[in-house]
Amino acid sequence: MSASILLLVALGLAFASFVYGRQKAFAVAARGGGVSTLHSLPGHYGLLAALWCALPAIAIIVLWKLFEGPIISSLLTSSLPEQVIANGTSAIDLYKNDIQNIVASGKVSSEQDANKQAVALKLLSLNKLNQVLLTIIALCAAIVGAVFALRMIKPTTKARKKVEAVVHAFLIACASIAILTTIGIVFSVLFEALRFFQQVSIVEFISGTKWSPQTAIRVDQVGSSGSFGAIPLFLGTMLISAIAMLVAVPFGLMSAIYLAEYATPRTRAIVKPLLEILAGIPTVVYGFFAALTVAPFIRNLGESIGLSVSSESALAAGSVMGIMIIPFVSSLSDDVITAVPQSMRDGSYGLGATKSETVRKVVFPAALPGIVGGVLLAVSRAIGETMIVVMAAGLAANLTVNPLEAVTTVTVQIVTLLTGDQEFDSAKTLAAFALGLMLFVTTLILNIIALHVVRKYREQYD
Amino acid sequence: MVDKALNDTHQSAFDAIKETVGEFTVADPKMRTKNVDVFYGDKQAIFDVSLDIGNNEVIAMIGPSGCGKSTFLRCLNRMNDTIPTCRVSGSMSLEGEDLYGPNLDPVLLRARVGMVFQKPNPFAKSIYDNVAYGPRIHGLSNNRAELDDIVIGSLKKAGLYDEVKDRLEAPGTSLSGGQQQRLCIARTIAVSPEVILMDEPCSALDPIATARIEELIDELRENYAIAIVTHSMQQAARVSQRTAYFHLGKLVEVGETNHIFTNPSHELTENYITGRFG
Amino acid sequence: MIDVNNSPGASGSEPSNDTSATRKNTTELVKATLARRYAAEKRFRFYGIFAIAASLLFLAVLLTSIFIKGLPAFTATKVQLEVTLDTELLGIDATANEDAIRAANYAAVIKKAMRERFPDATKRKQKKELDRLMSTGAEYDIARRVQENPNLLGQTVTLWLQADDELDALIKSGVDLTKPDAISTRMSDQQIAWANQFKETGEVKTGFNTAFFTNGDSREPEQAGIRAALTGSAFTLLVTFLLSFPIAVAAAIYLEEFAPQNRWTDIIEVNINNLAAVPSIVFGLLGLAVFINFMHLPRSAPIVGGLVLSLMTLPTIIIASRASLKAVPPSIREAATGLGASPQQVVWHHVLPLAMPGILTGTIIGLAQALGETAPLLMIGMVAFIVDIPTSITDASTVLPVQVFLWADSPERAFVERTSAAIIVLLGFLVAMNAVAVLLRKKFERRW
Known part of the structure; x- marks a missing residue:
């Protein structure tokens, strides 16, 4: 059977x-x-x-x-x-x-x-x-x-006790799957990454400035194991994330402030779900839009003022990613801002402050730790975002901080290295796991710090 | 049945309050209010209240919970503006200027009529920045030295300076409850207001801190008109010159504090003071 | 504590400073700042409105552009053609079995029919161009008809057949075909002229594009459909739901109702919160390393996709379920416990049913996220070119968002149309799922 x-x-x-x-x-x-x-x-x-x-x-x-x-x-x-x-x-x-x-x-x-x-x-x-x-x-x-x-x-x-003991064990097992998943992630990326570092030195990986893994598949070529210097990827990831943050943080924060402090309950009830739609759109849709509409638009715009813009510019991918993250920043900031006690606002109004003075000088500083936590989570999201960059950013690992040029990111390379035919043991494939390890560790650290900051903040006002 | 009976007593008591007993005007008024009605949406919270606040006096507003004393107080510097459904009618004025008139700016009004709240609410800033906040937003100082003078002067007037002079950069929230409330008073004084409104300033404090604040209120009377809402009759008796007794949104009786507490004219006032309800 | 010695000195030091003169000064100073401050207030308010307006404008542009691009894909152009099902040309006779009928040379029949329709195509190049007006899908169409009714063999029938994507786009664009110079297309002037003849004689019509919903993927845009991807998505979501829902609810019940306050519980909670923020592609790496390379589950299969997506969705559903369980007031637990119910009976009989609407809402939202997820599925090989509709959770398949990704990469213009149409379908499903979640919440929302 x-x-x-x-x-x-x-x-x-x-x-x-x-x-x-x-x-x-x-x-x-x-x-x-x-x-x-x-x-x-x-x-x-x-x-x-x-x-x-x-x-x-x-x-x-x-x-x-x-x-x-x-x-x-x-x-x-x-x-x-x-x-x-x-x-x-x-x-x-x-x-x-x-x-x-x-x-x-x-x-x-x-x-x-x-x-x-x-x-x-x-x-x-x-x-x-x-x-x-x-x-x-x-x-x-x-x-x-x-x-x-x-x-x-x-x-x-005692049948009930025995049955309940089994059920209890089942509940514990289900809750522990979260731990198993983390362990699974750590081991799956760590082991393959370690195998990669046996073939390519970790120093080269972290400090090398040349990334061209494609040559690595030519095993017959003596002495050629490809170049695995990941600096251009890290730089590209940071560049695109920075652009995304430059879009997401001001827009998300100002939206949150307006919704929390100025908007009438009616406006809030309409606008908030509309913004959430932005968060619910699948990233592949953003990627398609970035590649097909935004990137040509930015290139034409640049060319009309005499700038040469790559058709896979970091600016296009980064700004679309930023827009995707707006609702994320906005809803986290909204939670944080509304958690600032009303009495603090009253204190400021009672002294004759205007609304914007109260928001900028009293509410914002009070909410700052929570907002920072939210922004860190947003950064972690930008770093780990995949589809937008796969579809709208480049493949070539250029070492540049010019947002008009094409750069590649860690996630793009992971996808490129692992899709299509592959040998599981080649340095090229293993490199994807080394990049995955970097990605996981970075986002994990950001998440832990951010969650800690946000939790401390909440305890302060609860 | 019991509820209904109680409601009936309330209703009859409410109807019985025809007009305020005692003299609600003063010879030297800082603020005057006449025939004030306040509504929250459809619900009326204040009924036809007229009351003056004199220069250099502490006037206490007492009464059972929900009698409208806090609502009335918040109307005096238009803090009720922050509640969208709130509507005020009647006349209220500060030195002859209509509080709700078209020419009066609420920002300016609140700079002139400061407010101290029930719960100490220092900003998430240092002690220094808490006090400097008002002068900074209103542009009251031209340079750091002037600002320092204002901050230190205000802290001294609030009787807090000696306790915090070594840690002006510490967060305001690191102080004890009583100190925080004195910080809030210093913050209010720093703007040099003419009137200070206090909304149960001691209700969240222990007796020792309360005594310290009461002492401070007495000292501040020299320079400011003070209106204080309080739950505690003893506090009203200790700090105020005049007392106003509110009941169900109406001003029942107003007069010299001594008089109100020793020989109240209205039955409701007497009942409240002798502890039959409240 | 009051420092009695300090207080008189502290408060009495400079009372005279606060004269009415300085107060007049305050009033003047404040008045002087008012104009500037109200301008700042207005500006600040404007920034807020601008931020929201810009975000919503982007949303509108995104949706409009996708709808404008995608809507034409829901209609398809058909061409009326008189086809002679010549058994000689087809290479089969009336005794042919099903396989032979399917494999017969329908292309030749169509070519012949086209040449008869347009005898002016005499040169080699012209003939080639003529052939290119029809889709290869037309062959499958005829084949299907012959299979259904073998008597058609040898007869001449008039059929509506699928047009090629270029012709399709040309007809749907509604441009004036008599002015070929003004048309941007890859078609030659000659082809446009033919198209114009078709149009004038009413031999073309556009109708609902059923092929888009019944076909799998194809290299030919006009034949490419989302059926395979939709089926793949359905299988994947089914696996995701079957795994993540019970596990997440069990985990939430444990953490909310039974977990002792200890290190282990803390570790679980920290893990759940972190997993909610781990990039999705990392889950893909986990799936590749564990499910495919270690457990040897089939590549590209919905079962693996479902496993990976369940792990991803678990934190979302757990967090929502816990919030829902927490909202059930303790008085209900106390009441049931007071009647002698065991802690588990309290949960199964009282708490869980009350929390269920909230849990289902969270689950639907989690599944909607999973439905839109692409990156981890690329890792486990669900990027394959899938023509056949998958029939089980172990068949190689793709899912809707991955289909979008694949088509977005194709150079043909007609694929842009199809990509957008696939996105519209995907968004339609997401909207429907979220609407159900909202309705569920509205209907069962309870204020305690």
Whole structure:
């Protein structure tokens, strides 16, 4: 049976256990003098039986599926032709891939290469054995679990407590997925990045000014491993983020101030959702708009006043990104500004300050820590933004701070290096993970500082 | 049933207040108000109140919660402008100038009629900048030395200077509650107002800090007209020369503080002072 | 504490300074500043209005430009052609099986029909240009008809067939075809003249572009459709929902109702808040390294996309669910606990049902974000050229925003139109999802 059918069968068995367990509990209760003689409700006994039936089986199926791939693969290695093994790991992987394809296409019998046919047959038999084993073991586990639980149906069994303990564990596990995700991110980028740094020195990566990873795929070329100096990428990322911030911060902040301090509740109720629409538009749409409308517009504008502007200028990508971030800055600042106590404004008005004086000299300084926190989050977002720059910024790693020229960013390079055909072990591919590590660490630091600042700020006025 | 009975008593008490007992005018008025009505939307909060505030006097406004005393106070420097639904009718004037007239600027008015609030509300700035805020926005000083004079003078008048002279750059919020309130008073004085309005300035403070503020109010009387709203009858008795008793938005009785507290003319005033309600 | 010694000195030092003269001075000084200050006030207010107006103007420009570019893609041009289904030209006869019918040479039939329609095309180049007026989609169209009704073989039928994208654009633009010099197109004057003949005789019509909604991707713009991407998006969102909703709700319940105040809980909370701000592309790297390279799940498949997007969406839904749970007043928990319900029974029977509308609202908003997400899906290979409609969560597929990305890269002008149209469809779904969320919130909003 395939894994999904097996899962369905396990769930079906669990349901049957539930129904039977519940009935049995009623029967036990009737013998003992009513449901109140049981420790728990009959439904709890049913649930207990269902859990004991389903959980072990599901756990076995999931674990099995996680590890069957690598295990079958290593078993298959032993039956590969010797000349393939002699050619090293990439050749082995390639060969195995062929075999997988042959098996998947169902044309094993018509395969020309006798070696390949033999290995494919071996794989077929391994697969078959694998499925039979899994089916037997999983079903046994389900049945044994159910029988065990059904035998436990007695008035003294604390079924509710046991069920709730399982549920509690499930809740904890779900909450802990956040931690697992972080660990997963750290390990997936860290390991590949470390492998990259074995091939390219970390010093070159951080301080080199030449980025041309494309040459790295020519493995046959002795001594040429590509240039992996990431400074132009960092600079390009910073340039575009800075442009974005120059747009997003003034516009976002002034919008927030107007909405929080000046606008009537009616205006606020209309304008705020409209601004939120900007935040809800997918970034790929912004990218399309930046590349197709804004970039040519800026180029024509520049040319009309005699400036040469690249068609993939940092200015186009940065300003569109800035507009995308406006609602983000605006809603964070709005929260922060409205958290400033009214009594502080009253104090200022009571002294004869005008509204703008109150906003600029009393409310703004009071809200500043929170606003800074919000801006840091916005910076982190700008650095990590991908689609706009992929579609509207350049690929060439120019070392420049001229916003009219094309620059490339960390995220653009990650996408470029990882889309399309690739070898997983090449320095080119691994470089993407090194860049990912840089990106993750930078944004993580920004986020932690920002969240800390914002939280401290909130505590101050709560 | 009980509620209804209580409502009826209230209604009859409300109807019974026909006109203010006692003399609401003074010989040397700083501010005059006549037949003031205040509305929040459709709801009327103040009914036909007339009351003068004299030069160099402390007038206390007392009464049970929701009697309109704070609302009335906030009308005196148009702080109610910040509430969009609030509407004021009747006449209010500062030295003959109509507070709600077309020629009077609320910014100028608030510079002349300062306000101290219930909860100390120092700005998120240093002690120095808190006090310097008013003079700075109003352009009252030409240079740093003048500003220093104003700040130090105000802090001294508020009796705070000696406690903070070594840490003028510390944030205003680092002070204790009583000190913060004195800082707010210094902040108000720094603009050289003519009238200071105080809205229950001691309600958030402990007894010792309260005593210190009361002492200060007494000293400030020399130079300012002061109107103070208070919940505490004892405080009114201690600091004020005249007392006005508000009830359900109406001014019931006004007169010399001694007189009000020893021999009130109106039954409601007497009930309040003797603690039958409030 | 009062420093009794200080107070008299402090307050009594310079009372005489505050004469009425200095006060007059204050009034004058303040009056002198008023004009300047009110001007500043006005300016400041204007900055605020300007900021909002500029943002909204940009929104309007963005949406209008996309709608103007995209709307034509919802109609398509068809050409009326008299086609003789000559079995000899087709290379099949009446006994042909389905495969043979599908593979028959319909292009030749169409070419012949076109040449009969325009006998003036005699030179090689002219013939080529003539052939280019029709889409290859016309061949599939005829093939489908023949498959449905093999009796058509050998007969002459009049059919409405799909036009090429250039002809399509020309007809839809509504320009005067008698003045070829004024038209900017890649078509030759000769082709325009033919198009004009078609138009004058009523042999072209534009109608709703069903192909756009029923086809998968194609190299030919006029045949490219979003069906495959839509199906891919639906599968991906389904996986995302099935994974993220229960997990997020469970996590929120744990953190809000059961979690003890300890280090572990703190770490979880910090993690959730941070994950909400981690760039989406990093989740793509995680998906590539863990789900594809380590677990060997199929590349480009909705299952992997769904997994990655669930991890991304989890923080959003958890945060919204926690807010919703928190809004349920403690009195309800106390009431249920007072009746002897266990803490879990309190949650399942009372708190969760009350919090559900808020949780669903958060979930829909999270899913709307996931629907618009592109970058992480590029990492896990969902950028493939997908012609066939995916039928399961393990088939190679793409999603709507990635389709937008792919088409945006294509040079043909007709793809710009289709990209914009795909964006309109995408925005339509997002608007619908958010509208449901808003309605849900409005309908079940409860003030305690």
